[in-house]
Amino acid sequence: MTILLKLEGLTKAYPGVIANDDVSFEVKAGEIHALLGENGAGKSTLVKMIYGLVRPDKGKMTFNGEVFQPAEPRAARASGVAMVFQHFSLFDALSVAENISLGMENPPSRRELSARIREVSNDYKLPLDPNRIIGDLSVGERQRVEIIRCLLQNPKLLIMDEPTSVLTPQEVDVLFETLRKLASEGTSILYISHKLEEIRSLCDQATILRLGKVIDSCVPSEQTARKLAEMMVGQALITPTRKDQKTGDVVLKVSNLTVPSSNPFGTTLKNIALAVRSGEVLGIGGVAGNGQDELLLALSGETRVAQDEISVDGKPVGNLGPNERRKLGLLTAPEERLGHSAAPDMSLVENTMLTAAVRENLARNGFLRWNAAKDFAETIVKKFDVRTPSVNNAAKSLSGGNLQKFVIGREVLQNPRVLVINQPTWGVDASAAADIRQALMFLAEEGAAVVVVSQDLDELLEVSDQLAILNEGRLTSPVATASLNMDDIGLMMGGGAQTEMEAQHVSS
Amino acid sequence: MDLSAIDPMLLLASLMAASTPVLLAAIGELVVEKSGVLNLGVEGMMITGAICGFAIAVESGSPMLGFLGAAVCGALLSMLFAWLTQYALANQVASGLALTMFGLGLSSLIGQGYQGIKPPATHDLNIPLISDIPVIGPILFQHDPLVYFSIALVAAVWAMLKFSRAGLILRSVGENHSAAHALGYKVVRIRVLAIMFGGACAGLGGAYLSLIQVPQWTEGMTAGAGWIALALVVFASWKPWRVILGAYLFGGISILQLNLQAVGVNIPVAYLAMAPYVVTIVVLVIISSDRKRVSLNAPASLGRVFHASH
Numbered sequence: 001m002t003i004l005l006k007l008e009g010l011t012k013a014y015p016g017v018i019a020n021d022d023v024s025f026e027v028k029a030g031e032i033h034a035l036l037g038e039n040g041a042g043k044s045t046l047v048k049m050i051y052g053l054v055r056p057d058k059g060k061m062t063f064n065g066e067v068f069q070p071a072e073p074r075a076a077r078a079s080g081v082a083m084v085f086q087h088f089s090l091f092d093a094l095s096v097a098e099n100i101s102l103g104m105e106n107p108p109s110r111r112e113l114s115a116r117i118r119e120v121s122n123d124y125k126l127p128l129d130p131n132r133i134i135g136d137l138s139v140g141e142r143q144r145v146e147i148i149r150c151l152l153q154n155p156k157l158l159i160m161d162e163p164t165s166v167l168t169p170q171e172v173d174v175l176f177e178t179l180r181k182l183a184s185e186g187t188s189i190l191y192i193s194h195k196l197e198e199i200r201s202l203c204d205q206a207t208i209l210r211l212g213k214v215i216d217s218c219v220p221s222e223q224t225a226r227k228l229a230e231m232m233v234g235q236a237l238i239t240p241t242r243k244d245q246k247t248g249d250v251v252l253k254v255s256n257l258t259v260p261s262s263n264p265f266g267t268t269l270k271n272i273a274l275a276v277r278s279g280e281v282l283g284i285g286g287v288a289g290n291g292q293d294e295l296l297l298a299l300s301g302e303t304r305v306a307q308d309e310i311s312v313d314g315k316p317v318g319n320l321g322p323n324e325r326r327k328l329g330l331l332t333a334p335e336e337r338l339g340h341s342a343a344p345d346m347s348l349v350e351n352t353m354l355t356a357a358v359r360e361n362l363a364r365n366g367f368l369r370w371n372a373a374k375d376f377a378e379t380i381v382k383k384f385d386v387r388t389p390s391v392n393n394a395a396k397s398l399s400g401g402n403l404q405k406f407v408i409g410r411e412v413l414q415n416p417r418v419l420v421i422n423q424p425t426w427g428v429d430a431s432a433a434a435d436i437r438q439a440l441m442f443l444a445e446e447g448a449a450v451v452v453v454s455q456d457l458d459e460l461l462e463v464s465d466q467l468a469i470l471n472e473g474r475l476t477s478p479v480a481t482a483s484l485n486m487d488d489i490g491l492m493m494g495g496g497a498q499t500e501m502e503a504q505h506v507s508s
Numbered sequence: 509m510d511l512s513a514i515d516p517m518l519l520l521a522s523l524m525a526a527s528t529p530v531l532l533a534a535i536g537e538l539v540v541e542k543s544g545v546l547n548l549g550v551e552g553m554m555i556t557g558a559i560c561g562f563a564i565a566v567e568s569g570s571p572m573l574g575f576l577g578a579a580v581c582g583a584l585l586s587m588l589f590a591w592l593t594q595y596a597l598a599n600q601v602a603s604g605l606a607l608t609m610f611g612l613g614l615s616s617l618i619g620q621g622y623q624g625i626k627p628p629a630t631h632d633l634n635i636p637l638i639s640d641i642p643v644i645g646p647i648l649f650q651h652d653p654l655v656y657f658s659i660a661l662v663a664a665v666w667a668m669l670k671f672s673r674a675g676l677i678l679r680s681v682g683e684n685h686s687a688a689h690a691l692g693y694k695v696v697r698i699r700v701l702a703i704m705f706g707g708a709c710a711g712l713g714g715a716y717l718s719l720i721q722v723p724q725w726t727e728g729m730t731a732g733a734g735w736i737a738l739a740l741v742v743f744a745s746w747k748p749w750r751v752i753l754g755a756y757l758f759g760g761i762s763i764l765q766l767n768l769q770a771v772g773v774n775i776p777v778a779y780l781a782m783a784p785y786v787v788t789i790v791v792l793v794i795i796s797s798d799r800k801r802v803s804l805n806a807p808a809s810l811g812r813v814f815h816a817s818h
Contacts, residue, residue, distance in 0.1 A: 053690065073692035077692075090687060091679075092683065092684070092808060093679075094683065098680075102677065102680050102688075102691060103691055107673070
């Protein structure tokens with residue numbers, strides 16, 4: 001096979017960190033090449049250089065036999081590089097066709113474009129209606145939009161940054177089929193993911209980055225997932241474990257919870273009922289956008305509901321705000337780390353003060369006890385191995401994984417009766433994710449009730465005792481996790497949408 | 509009091525002229541907000557346009573040069589805002605308020621020598637045949653060119669936003685600036701251009717006040733028209749045609765209350781004078797009461813500072 005992309009000695013430094021240090025590897029034509037590494041290993045910076053968003057300080061790229069120095073994404077696209085972003089770069093209020101047209105250099109007329117979208121989406125079995133508004137689409141469908149936007153440019157190299165973190169298992173299968181078809185037609189794919197099993201089944205070759213340097217390369221199917229993870233982290237990996245499964249009385253009880261969404265593209269919660277006992281972990285799965293955000297808001301107290309729809313230790317709390325609920329021991333950690341869980345421009349100490357003031361007595365007679373807050377912040381940093389120069393650093397200066405550890409540590413260490421957590425390990429690397437899961441299990445062992453909302457099914461199977469699925473604002477009744485396998489859950493999750501998709505799959 | 513002294517035809521005929529300043533300013537601000545920038549300095553740019561246009565028209569004797577100059581001055585003033593918010597990354601609300609203050613002060617400074625002068629007259633377009641049609645002729649077809657220009661501008665903005673690629677890019681920048689940046693669009697450059705367009709439109713609106721509607725220069729003569737323009741954009745839920753509706757409603761009530769004052773209706777003048785503001789806001793609140801539909805149209809990045817992180 002011929003070499004499509006060759007990187008030689010690429011280096012990029014930011015103030016204080018070297019994101020990429022002398023990175024060299026090559027991608028062959030028609031190859032699915034995995035890029036592996038922990039958070040902060042420099043994967044994102046590397047692909048941004050290939051896509052022309054960042055310029056390397058040093059080093060040389062060769063693409064298709066020619067020197068390649070894209071000054072901007074437009075130039076990279078013109079050479080045949082396309083990219084599907086980790087955070088979708090889509091515009092909610094615009095239609096599918098408008099979104100796709102924005103990503104093209106010389107878009108054809110609207111009618112012609114719509115016809116081409118239909119044609120390509122049928123070819124690759126990714127059915128899509130060009131006239132729908134993005135905000136109304138499911139996450140899986142949004143990703144299709146991104147992929148089709150790339151495919152319409154006939155790319156030679158397709159870069160995918162964490163494409164499967166938000167998909168159901170069946171959607172992942174469809175995506176992989178598409179990617180294999182593309183590769184067989186000669187398109188190379190540079191694939192970034194934390195999901196090692198997926199990489200083992202999909203990728204031909206893997207390059208492993210650690211702290212900005214290329215550490216190793218391998219053929220993923222010849223390695224175990226554990227071995228790959230250890231290559232990434234550079235040390236042996238601990239599997240989270242849990243000793244006893246003693247459960248007590250019901251701590252958190254939700255009944256008849258019906259909440260209309262405040263977001264025009266949101267989901268209305270319909271008649272949600274759940275009960276979590278002390279010492280129990282309830283996992284809530286489901287594809288994003290099925291009411292997870294709304295459920296979190298209702299549980300945290302940001303959305304007030306009728307008094308007796310939610311109760312903690314038998315006390316009705318539905319009409320109480322977040323701080324009053326905290327006082328009773330109901331703590332929450334939302335999904336969005338920057339801007340929701342933590343105030344980006346405030347220091348870790350200040351962020352500690354914001355949620356822990358009530359339970360940790362950090363405020364007395366209306367005055368703030370900064371020393372106590374600092375001590376508590378330092379405890380969090382120490383116990384949860386948050387890597388930061390000091391607790392006075394702004395929250396936004398931490399990497400995603402470290403901030404996640406901080407945010408979760410902050411709630412766990414407040415000794416909650418109930419902890420509700422959304423996407424505990426989203427975008428967090430393997431070893432940090434294991435630490436976080438372990439912390440949640442310890443918390444349950446100590447007698448707290450834990451609710452974990454996540455899209456990562458492996459994670460839910462690992463941490464939770466009971467599993468329920470959110471689908472279009474409805475929650476299925478919980479099933480004991482021990483009795484489930486992946487396929488059962490996929491069917492629970494998919495509901496109607498899944499069968500419809502498969503039907504289209506068969507018919508096309 | 510004699511209500512029959514109000515001539516409904518004259519009332520309707522002056523409606524279009526009375527609405528034009530607000531309409532011009534609002535359509536400019538609509539484009540700015542569609543690009544994701546909230547410029548609260550409309551009032552300041554309007555009044556600066558009013559005095560610059562007035563001064564240039566008086567000095568040159570040509571009202572058209574005055575209008576041109578007003579647009580240029582409005583755009584120049586808006587560049588101050590553009591620099592503050594797009595390059596210095598200042599807060600948009602604070603910068604906009606500062607721009608209004610600055611514009612009010614600057615205009616009274618420039619206006620020192622221009623009090624009590626009459627500007628050169630702008631002639632109405634008298635289109636043969638159609639302006640002679642009874643009733644419709646005087647109401648619709650005997651106005652100055654700026655009235656027709658403002659309507660054409662709304663149509664052009666509507667078509668640009670809906671059908672052109674430039675409009676799509678503008679909307680995309682206002683909708684999600686990070687995504688637009690990731691696709692390689694120059695967010696800051698597009699926004700600066702939109703801000704300058706908004707400034708030019710506000711300047712034109714101001715000059716319409718001082719050169720045609722009043723026509724003379726008095727300090728603070730915009731009297732909140734810039735704020736009404738801002739309100740119109742929000743209540744029109746960022747739709748160009750609704751801006752016309754709102755502007756004409758505002759203009760209509762303004763004219764009606766002046767006529768009522770003239771015939772001596774037994775209502776305190778203060779109430780009459782506030783009527784256009786109150787009625788416009790109430791009606792538009794009712795039109796846009798469907799919160800879901802409004803937030804669907806609102807540019808999602810409106811007022812957020814954009815800073816490319818790499």
